[in-house]
Amino acid sequence: MSSVEMTGAEIVLSALRDQDVDVVFGYPGGAVLPIYDALFKRNDLRHILVRHEQGAVHAAEGYARSSGRVGVVLVTSGPGATNTVTGLTDALMDSVPVVCLTGQVPTHLIGNDAFQEADTTGITRSCTKHNYLVKSVHEVARVIHEAFYVAKSGRPGPVVVDLPKDVLMAKGTYAAKPTSIHRSYRPRTKPDADAIERAARLMAAAKRPIFYAGGGVINSGPRAARLLTRLVRMTGFPCTLTLMGLGAFPRSDPLCLGMLGMHGMYEANLAMHGCDVLINVGARFDDRVTGRLRDFSPGSKKIHIDIDPSSINKNVAVEVPIVADAGEALDALIKAWRRLKPEVDRKALERWWAEINKWRKRDCLRFDRGSKLIKPQLAIERLYHHTRGRDVYITTEVGQHQMWAAQFFRFEGPNHWMTSGGLGTMGYGLPAAIGVQIAHPEALVIDIAGESSVIMNIQEMSTVAQYRLPVKVFIVNNEYMGMVRQWQELLHGGRYSESYMASLPDFVKLAEAFHAVGLRATKPEELDGVIAEMLATDRPVIADIVVDPAENCFPMIPSGAAHNEMLLGPGDESESSGKEEGMVLV
Amino acid sequence: MAQDKNQEIETHTVSVLVDNEAGVLARVIGLFSGRGYNIESLTVAETDPKNRQSRITIVTGGTPMVIEQIKAQLERLVPVHKVNDLTMEGEYVARELALIKVAGKGTKRVESLRIADIFRARVVDSTNESFIFEMTGSTDKLDAFIRLMEPLGLIDVCRTGIVALPRGPKPF
Ligand SMILES: Cc1ncc(C[n+]2csc(CCOP(=O)(O)OP(=O)(O)O)c2C)c(N)n1
Numbered sequence A: 001m002s003s004v005e006m007t008g009a010e011i012v013l014s015a016l017r018d019q020d021v022d023v024v025f026g027y028p029g030g031a032v033l034p035i036y037d038a039l040f041k042r043n044d045l046r047h048i049l050v051r052h053e054q055g056a057v058h059a060a061e062g063y064a065r066s067s068g069r070v071g072v073v074l075v076t077s078g079p080g081a082t083n084t085v086t087g088l089t090d091a092l093m094d095s096v097p098v099v100c101l102t103g104q105v106p107t108h109l110i111g112n113d114a115f116q117e118a119d120t121t122g123i124t125r126s127c128t129k130h131n132y133l134v135k136s137v138h139e140v141a142r143v144i145h146e147a148f149y150v151a152k153s154g155r156p157g158p159v160v161v162d163l164p165k166d167v168l169m170a171k172g173t174y175a176a177k178p179t180s181i182h183r184s185y186r187p188r189t190k191p192d193a194d195a196i197e198r199a200a201r202l203m204a205a206a207k208r209p210i211f212y213a214g215g216g217v218i219n220s221g222p223r224a225a226r227l228l229t230r231l232v233r234m235t236g237f238p239c240t241l242t243l244m245g246l247g248a249f250p251r252s253d254p255l256c257l258g259m260l261g262m263h264g265m266y267e268a269n270l271a272m273h274g275c276d277v278l279i280n281v282g283a284r285f286d287d288r289v290t291g292r293l294r295d296f297s298p299g300s301k302k303i304h305i306d307i308d309p310s311s312i313n314k315n316v317a318v319e320v321p322i323v324a325d326a327g328e329a330l331d332a333l334i335k336a337w338r339r340l341k342p343e344v345d346r347k348a349l350e351r352w353w354a355e356i357n358k359w360r361k362r363d364c365l366r367f368d369r370g371s372k373l374i375k376p377q378l379a380i381e382r383l384y385h386h387t388r389g390r391d392v393y394i395t396t397e398v399g400q401h402q403m404w405a406a407q408f409f410r411f412e413g414p415n416h417w418m419t420s421g422g423l424g425t426m427g428y429g430l431p432a433a434i435g436v437q438i439a440h441p442e443a444l445v446i447d448i449a450g451e452s453s454v455i456m457n458i459q460e461m462s463t464v465a466q467y468r469l470p471v472k473v474f475i476v477n478n479e480y481m482g483m484v485r486q487w488q489e490l491l492h493g494g495r496y497s498e499s500y501m502a503s504l505p506d507f508v509k510l511a512e513a514f515h516a517v518g519l520r521a522t523k524p525e526e527l528d529g530v531i532a533e534m535l536a537t538d539r540p541v542i543a544d545i546v547v548d549p550a551e552n553c554f555p556m557i558p559s560g561a562a563h564n565e566m567l568l569g570p571g572d573e574s575e576s577s578g579k580e581e582g583m584v585l586v
Numbered sequence B: 001m002a003q004d005k006n007q008e009i010e011t012h013t014v015s016v017l018v019d020n021e022a023g024v025l026a027r028v029i030g031l032f033s034g035r036g037y038n039i040e041s042l043t044v045a046e047t048d049p050k051n052r053q054s055r056i057t058i059v060t061g062g063t064p065m066v067i068e069q070i071k072a073q074l075e076r077l078v079p080v081h082k083v084n085d086l087t088m089e090g091e092y093v094a095r096e097l098a099l100i101k102v103a104g105k106g107t108k109r110v111e112s113l114r115i116a117d118i119f120r121a122r123v124v125d126s127t128n129e130s131f132i133f134e135m136t137g138s139t140d141k142l143d144a145f146i147r148l149m150e151p152l153g154l155i156d157v158c159r160t161g162i163v164a165l166p167r168g169p170k171p172f
C-alpha cells in the first residue's frame, strides 16, 4: 500500500484490515468516537455491539480460541477501559491472543483527572502481556502491527493499545504491515536438538510413562494436536489432559485417561502419581493439577515442553526442559523417536496399563442414576449424547457445572472447548459463546452454565438477540453457587454462608424477555425432550435444567492434598495430613 | 518449592538491557512487587542514547529456583533486550556511589576527615561544622565507612545502588 494521508482513526482501521481482522467486539464512547465514525464509513469491518465491555473481551476470547485468530476489542476511555480488566486478566491467565483498543482523553489532558480519564496503561500493565500509550499519529500504525505480533507470538496474550482522542483525529500517513522482525521480542519456537534427544531416550527407557498435555498444544494450532495424537499412538503411552488441554487428544482413544487435577479422573491422577517418566506438553504444573507440590509425582523424571521459559522450573523442577512451540517440539520428538527405533520395555508397559485399567474400573464418575431429581451429571451426559456427531462448541461458566462439563463432555479435537481456567471467571461463558458463534455461524454453540454465573453477564442475551445468534444457554440450575456450597460442606462444617442464590429470575420468562426461547426441565423424564427441543430450535435458547441442589462434584483432591488422597464420593473421608494447610489455599 | 538443597537464599546482581520507553521501569518494578520478589538495590539510566536503550542493574535475593524465575520473567517483558546474571557469569566489578553528610566540631570533625582519607572519600561540600563526603566503592566498603561515621555525627546518607560490569574485554 502506498502512503496515504488519513486520520489516526482511519489508520487504526486500515491496520486492523491489514492484520486480517474482519470483526471487532466493542462499545462506543466519547474518546473513541473518531474510530466509530471511521467505522461507519467503511463496510469491510464488522462491529459487534456488546452490552458490557467485559463481555467484549470474553467474546473476543471465545472468537480467538475457537478460530486460532486474534480477537479484537474496541472500547472507550475511563469506565470502558476499566470494564475490560477482568477479561484482560482472564486472557492473560489462559494465554489468549487479544488486542484491545481503548480510547483515551486527548494527550494535553492526560494527568489532569479529565472526564473519563483513567490511567489505562497503568491499570492494565499487570493484566496484559504488553500495553502501549500512543502519543503521536505517526506511531499508530506501527504500534497496532506490533500489538498483533506480540499478542499472537510466543505464549499468546492480551495487548492493550491506548489511543488518545487527539491522536485519532490528527492526520498522518499509513504505513503497511512491517516485514522486519521485532527489535527485542523474539520468542524461541524451535526446540534444542540435544534436549529432544535426551527426552526421546528418557521416554524409550520408561516403564511407567505418561503424557500430560495442556493448552499450549491447543494454542500451537490443530497441527500440534495431530502430532500429539500421532506421538501418543506411536508410543502406546497413556495421555492425560488439563482443563485447558481438552481436545488436544481424542477422548475416545483408549490411550486417553481424560482430565487430571482437582476434579480430574481417578486413573489420571493416580497415573501421574505413580509414573516414572512424565512428558508435559504445553501445560504449566498449575496448582489445580499438582495438588500438594512436595508429593506431586514423586518418583518421576520430568520432561517439560513450554514456549514460555518462565513456566519451566517455576513450581516443579524438571530433568529435561524444552523451550519451544508445542507443535515444533512434538514434530522433533516424533522424528527422534523414529530415528531411535527404541525397544521399549513392553512387559513393563503392559503391567503399567494393567494397573491403570484397575484404577479405571473404579469408575470414578459414577453417580446415582435412579434419582428422582435430575442429576447434573446426567444433564450433561444427555446433552453430550444428543449432540454427538455435530460440530459442537462448548463454553462454560465457572463452578461445579464447569467441572462436570469437563468430565462428561468428550472432546475429539481442539478449539471446541472454551472455559475460563486460570482466572475462573464467572460470567465468561455467555459472551464467549457469542464470540464462538460469530467465528462459526453455522455451528452449534452451547454455554453450559451455572444459574449464578450466567447472571454475571446475562445482559449479553441482548447481543445474542440483536445479531440473531442461535446460541444455546444450558443452565445447570442447582439454585446454589454450587462449588462454594461444596467447599462449605466439605471444609466449613456445612455452614452455607451466602452461597444460596435466592430470588433467581424465572429463566424461561427471562429468555422470552430477551427475544429467545425459554425451556425448562425439572424431572429426569423431561430432560431428553427439552434437550431435543433446544437443539431443534434455530433461535437462541435458554434451557433451565433444574437439578439436584445437593450434588457434589467428585472425584476431588482437596486443596493442599496429594494426588493419591483423592475423594471419590460422598462419605469418602479425606485422610489428608494437610487439611489445615489446605484450608488457606483456594 | 522443590528440593531442600535449593532452599538457600542467594544474592544475585542482574543486569537488564531495555528500550528506554515510557513505563519500562514500572514494568520491571511491577514484576518484582507483583510476584513478591525482593529488590535490594536498583539503578537505571540511559546508556545508549543512539539506540535509546537503558541499563537497569538490580541486586536481588532468592532461592536458585526463584532467581531463575526472576530472570525468565524479566526476559518475557517485551521491551527487554537482554538479561545477564553477573553473579553466575564469572567475575564482575560492582560499584556504588554515596554522599554522606557528617556534622560535628573539634576532635570528631578531625576524626571524620582522617577516616575519610583512609577510605579515599572526597570532601565535596564543607562548612565550619559539616562535611559532605563522596565515596565510590563496593557496597561493603560503603557500609563500613557509614558505620564509622555514625558516632562522629552522621546526618544523612544518599546512595545510588550498584552499577556493575563483567571483567575483561568481552561485552555483556
Ligand atoms: C467473578 C467470580 N466471583 C466469584 C467466584 C467464586 N466462585 C467460584 S464458583 C462459584 C459459584 C458458581 O455458581 P454457579 O454459577 O451456580 O455454578 P455451580 O457451581 O452451582 O455449578 C463462585 C461464587 C468466581 N469464580 N468468579
Ligand SMILES: [Mg+2]
Residues within 6 Å of the ligand: A399, A450, A451, A452, A476, A477, A478, A479, A480, A481, A482
Ligand atoms: Mg449453581
